[in-house]
Amino acid sequence: MKIFERKNIIVQQPEIFEGEYVLDVEDLKIRYETDDAVVYAVNGIDLKLKRKQTLGLVGETGAGKTSTVLALLKLIPTPPGVVEAKKILVNGKDVMTLSDKELQHIRGNEIAMVFQDPMTSLDPVYTVGEQIAESYMIHDKLSKKEALEEAKKMLEIVGIPAERSTDFPYQFSGGMKQRVVIAIALACRPNILIADEPTTALDVTIQSQVLDLMKKLNEQYQTSTIxxxxxxxxxxxxxxxxxxxYAGQIVEKGTLEDVFENTKHPYTEGLFNSLPNMNDRNSKLNPIKGLIPDPTIVFAGCPFAERCRYAKEKCFKQKPTVKHLSESHQVKCLRYDEVDFKIERALK
Amino acid sequence: MKKNHKKAKNKSLIWRQFKKNKGAVIGLIVFCIIVVIAIVSVIVFDFDADITAVKAADRLLPPSKEHWFGTDNLGRDVFARVCYGAQYSLLIGVVSVIISVVFGSLVGAFAAFVGGWIETIIMRLIELLLMIPGILLVIMIVYTFGASIPNLMLALGLSTVPHFARNARASVLTVRNNEYIEASRALGASELSILFKHVLPNAISPILVQATSRISGCIISAAGYSFLGLGVPSPLPEWGAMLSDGRPFIYNYPYLEIFPGLAIMITVLAINQIGDGLRDALDPKLKR
Structure with a gap:
């Protein structure tokens, strides 16, 4: 009978933070100072995330997305990285001021991360069960045996038979590995889950399975997601x-409808226009001309001005400010000072 | 039960690869025989009666039924002494390598993992040790603390610490930037537990291979130092010391040199073969 009781250990739900925003970042700046140059990865970002909400962070490679989320965990390597912010509140705690011990408590427990490539984010020398168990041993202080039992349950939750918990990562396929990675991240029921391109390394069918799984688990555990x-x-x-x-700044932010149906920023417009047209398969792709700017350059004006077809002289000289178009929708573009300015996004 | 089965499966992968190398398997068999001989000879031979007792009547007898390898200038049975000497060589080889592996790889791994100026300082200090020739280090230690087996082990161990430190540093450098290290940091694991649980186990195979081949190096060095009188003191039948003892008689009684010399050669060859096999088996690039 004793054995049965042990099996039913309920993992403690970390206390649910009562504030409105589980994540509140103000004026986050990250730069990397190397011997040759200073790379300005993130230049003043504000982020707010409500409970149970999912925030999509979109942008080209090198736009500063990964740097931003690593800063939330305070995982930017310093040096060369330098992180500055008015505040980075995770569940109301400012990660900038926490000690290493407190940070280790928060990581995995309150905020967890799913990495991009499941092939390399699992340690090849441990079984997947042991790797999931690790977070229970760190945070819930379970014994190894109890932690392994919990790990099996977690594997079942992400749709992998529990008896495979004694297999090593090389015995899994890519999609299953990503499920394991998700299981590790969600093991301690974090309030915030960061998914850094969780499906980039997977093919489309597996991609939708993994996304469905994440969505389901987020609802089940009431997790907020980036x-x-x-x-x-x-x-x-x-x-x-x-x-x-774009270039370390948030150029447009809003609800899904705001950004997708009511696109305001020329860069967002460019992103949508560059999508392949499903109705006319012979049509040419319509990319944004030019390349993402060199991150070592500090711009006097708007960093997108060079590639922007609406750019005027003032765009090169004056820093754009945030315009609130509605309660949820904001855009960082100077042209919206003009009352009658409109972009001409081709809706397909 | 199931777990054991799975673990064995993973290990058998290495074993399968190792088995493909005929030389390595033969080396392993020979090495096992030598270990058995070393253990059995301690039980069978009496140290005072068979190994060190002087028997004037039996001086310098050629190999015969009675004395398989002949007798030396003090009438001691060379076969008994060669067998009995195996334990010294093996012990010195293994213990001195353990000293340098534990010390060297911990220091090297720590340096690489921490990085920055701490790494620079540690590695320069280690390289300072590398600057002193091995034999000089041994002479220094043996002259300060006296010629004995533990001192020889310490000296040999210390002189190879820099090699292990550098090797460990190199392999930790390749491992520490892997995504799973970052992932376990994001999970809230402490730096020290990451170093011991994730970095070292993944960096261990080059260290293991180097350690195996260093054992044979240490055995040769130990024999060499004993030959020079810096190692195992004379009445003990260490192979190098036996070579040294037999040197005046090499012209008329070559078997005094041949048998201990052969013993050294066979042991070193066997261990080197095992090292080669391990290297092939553990190298992920060669894994089929």
Whole structure:
């Protein structure tokens, strides 16, 4: 009978934070100082995330998406990284001021991360069960045996038979590995889950399975999620809010409808226009001209001005400010000072 | 039960690879025989009666039924002494390598994992040790603390610490930037537990291979130092010391040199073969 009792250990739900925003970041700046140059990865970002909401962070490679979320966990390597912010509140606690011990308590317990490539984010020398068990041993202080039991339950939850918990990562396929990674991240029921391009390394069918799974688990555990991706389709499918990043800044932010149906920023427009047209398969792709700017350059004006077809002289000289178009929708573009300015997004 | 089965499966992968190398398997068999000989000879031979007792009547007898390897200038049976000497060589080889592996790889791994100026300082200090020739280090230690087996082990161990530190550092550097290290940091694991639970186990195979081949190096060095009188003191039948004892008689009684010399050669060859096999088996790039 004793054995049965042990099996039914309920993992403690970390105390649910009562404030409105589980995540509240103000004026986050990250730069990497190397011997040759200073790389400005993130230049003043505000982020707010409500409970149970999913925020999509969209942007090109090098826009500063990953740096932003790593800063939330205070995992930016310093040096060379330098992180500055007015505040980074995770569940009301400012990670900038926490000690290493407190940070280790928060990581995995209150805020967890799913990494991009499931092939490399599992340790090859441990069984998957042991790797899931690790977070129970760290945070819930379970014994190894209890932790392994919990790990098996977690594997079942992500749709992998419990008896495979004694297998090593190389015995799993890519999609299953990503399920394991998700199981590890959700093991201690974090309030915030960060998914850094969780499906980039997977093929489309597995991709939708993994996304469905994440969505289901988020509802079940009431987790708030930050979803990093460059796939606008994934955003449309999974996110409540969207933030579009360009050159270390959030250029447009709003609810899914705001950004997708009522696009305001020329860069977001460019992203949508560059999608392949499903109705006319012979049509040419319509990419944004030019490349993402060199992150070592500090711009006097708008960093997108060079590639922007609406850019005027003032765009090169004057820093754009945030315009609130509605309660939820904001855009960072100078042209909206003009009352009658409109972009001409081609709706397909 | 199931778990054991699975674990065995993973290990058998290495074993299967190891088995493909005929030389390595033969080396392993020979090495096992030598270990058995070392253990049995301690039980069978009496140290005072068979190994060190001087028997003037039996001086310098050629190999015969009675004395398989002949007798030396003090009438001691060379076969008994060669067998009995195996334990010294093995012990010195293994213990001195353990000293340098534990110390060297911990220091090297720590340096690489921490990085920055701490790494620079630790590695420069280690390289300072590398600057002193091995034989000089041994002479220093043996002259300060006296010629004995533990001192020889310490000296040999210390002189190879830098090699292990550098090797461990190199392999930790390749491991520490892997995503699973970052992932367990994001999980809230402490730096020290990451180093011991994730970094070292993944960096261990090059260290293991180097350790195996260093054992044979240490056995040769130990024999060499004993030959020079710096190692195992004379009445003990260490192979190098036996070579040294037999040197004046090499012209007329070559078997005094041949048998201990052969013993050294066979042991070193066997261990080197095992090292080669391990290297092939543990190298992920060669894994089929």
């Amino acid at each position: 979803m990093i991706t460059h796939d606008l389709g994934i955003v449309a499918e999974t996110c409540d809010e969207v933030a579009v990043m």
